[in-house]
Amino acid sequence: MKWKQPLLSLKPYQPGRTIEEVKKQYNLEEIVKLASNENPFGCSPKAAGAIRDFSSLLSLYPDGYATKLREAVASHLQVRVEQLIFGDGSDELIQIISRALLHSGTNTVMAEGTFSQYKHNAVIEGSEIREIPLVDGAHNLPAMLAAIDENTSVVWLCSPNNPTGVYINRDEIVAFISKVPKDILVVLDEAYFEYVYAEDYYDALALVREYENMIVLRTFSKIYGLASLRVGYGIANEAIINVLDPARPPFNVNALAQAAAIEAIKDQDFVTRCREANIKGLEQFYQFCEEHQLSYYRSQGNFILIDFACDGNEVFQFLMERGYIVRSGVPLGFPTFVRVTVGSREQNEGVISKMKEFLAAKATLA
Numbered sequence: 001m002k003w004k005q006p007l008l009s010l011k012p013y014q015p016g017r018t019i020e021e022v023k024k025q026y027n028l029e030e031i032v033k034l035a036s037n038e039n040p041f042g043c044s045p046k047a048a049g050a051i052r053d054f055s056s057l058l059s060l061y062p063d064g065y066a067t068k069l070r071e072a073v074a075s076h077l078q079v080r081v082e083q084l085i086f087g088d089g090s091d092e093l094i095q096i097i098s099r100a101l102l103h104s105g106t107n108t109v110m111a112e113g114t115f116s117q118y119k120h121n122a123v124i125e126g127s128e129i130r131e132i133p134l135v136d137g138a139h140n141l142p143a144m145l146a147a148i149d150e151n152t153s154v155v156w157l158c159s160p161n162n163p164t165g166v167y168i169n170r171d172e173i174v175a176f177i178s179k180v181p182k183d184i185l186v187v188l189d190e191a192y193f194e195y196v197y198a199e200d201y202y203d204a205l206a207l208v209r210e211y212e213n214m215i216v217l218r219t220f221s222k223i224y225g226l227a228s229l230r231v232g233y234g235i236a237n238e239a240i241i242n243v244l245d246p247a248r249p250p251f252n253v254n255a256l257a258q259a260a261a262i263e264a265i266k267d268q269d270f271v272t273r274c275r276e277a278n279i280k281g282l283e284q285f286y287q288f289c290e291e292h293q294l295s296y297y298r299s300q301g302n303f304i305l306i307d308f309a310c311d312g313n314e315v316f317q318f319l320m321e322r323g324y325i326v327r328s329g330v331p332l333g334f335p336t337f338v339r340v341t342v343g344s345r346e347q348n349e350g351v352i353s354k355m356k357e358f359l360a361a362k363a364t365l366a
């Protein structure tokens, strides 16, 4: 077969063990999954209500333009409907952007220690990848700027950054974007935007108005609690959307996802409640880290990356055997860390008590 060569360097997706398998293996009654930054409070009851009576419509193709969802999102954000593109999750938008702009002979600039899909898609497209190490969990924007040359097609920014939770502030992002050549697309992935509370956070939509070479990605998977339905969207000026849209499969966002997302975006009270609970949840983890002198990054997302100063897989394994699934930092490029999704207050207390047991066990061994 005449495969694209770079594809042969990638491994097939390795599914993690299911919750049922883990329960059985370790003889656990209950498992709390704090591994994928899902919303511990589920989704808005209004969103769930929207898909309950859907069975009679399953035989129909979805609206390929997601017209009603488009109108709901445009109205919420105060942008024009022509400024939006919808994806089967923002993952698909990353794929569409990569397909539209990357190929061998181009290069793409991103942080090292960020969301894995930017690199994954760039590899498939045969683009050269320029990864710039984070500094204290933050994008090193001056170094990223220096890495740009005439063959650069796309620059990826993730704010708040997954997995560190560190954000880019207003002055930093303006200083950066204003210096990026206008024929290079800056992708600003804001999957955790609705969780942000920092006062010097920028207004991404104002940046889209000012800079014609920028697209902002957001998702219904995180605070909106609709990860299983797969809806993400991009916001940019019309000229960018017009070129990207033909690279989008025609029925990429399914009808249930559209129906639920329309109700979800209308229920901003749910979003506010989740953001406030998350801020309190982060405090629980900060306090634990301070008490035990563990380094961590202050996060603007619904997750926290904690340095246990030992093999992250070991912490992961210890917690899993006790009913808590977190993410080891090893595959994320942070080998001594684990990333924990902020859960409900009780879930946070639970995982923190097991982390304390881990530290106590380590101390006795030492």
Ligand SMILES: *Cc1c(COP(=O)(O)O)cnc(C)c1O
Binding pocket: 037, 088, 089, 090, 091, 092, 115, 158, 161, 162, 189, 191, 218, 219, 220, 221, 227, 230, 231, 232
């Ligand atoms: C979760 C996540 C996504 C993917 O979101 P989907 O809309 O579910 O595909 C994209 N970017 C970042 C940084 C994420 O953490």
